[in-house]
Amino acid sequence: MPSAVQLIRSPGLSDVAEYAYAATAPQEARLIFLAGACPLDPDGATMAVGDPAGQAAACLDTLSGALEAAGVGLADVISTRVLVASTQRSDLVAAWEVVRDAFGDHDVPSTLLGVTVLGYDDQLVEIEAVAAVVD
16 A cells, blocks of 8 residues: 655755655644653663664664554655664764664654763664555
């Protein structure tokens, strides 16, 4: 089933950003708001301690599982927010590159933020998302 999400690009804006600047879904779309995906294993332990890229990959696994439970996939995501607990831009970039690569051509509007702390012990990355689907 094709995605209900339409990515919007503007030729007047910088192409340095590795994502579309906006997205829309048709009026009849059902929105799915996902909790922040965390890098936790099934027992609740933080995975990839000290590794922003590894934690981003673990978060994407969590996000994909939540999307699947809602009956959708990454191609149905309309926006993301990637939170990285670090003051080092290189940590943000490492996490972002994993997220960017996972979404591939479906380069949804995204915000990448450096934050002071996240909710779990040793947690460095969390990914929030909104998806849209027409049933």
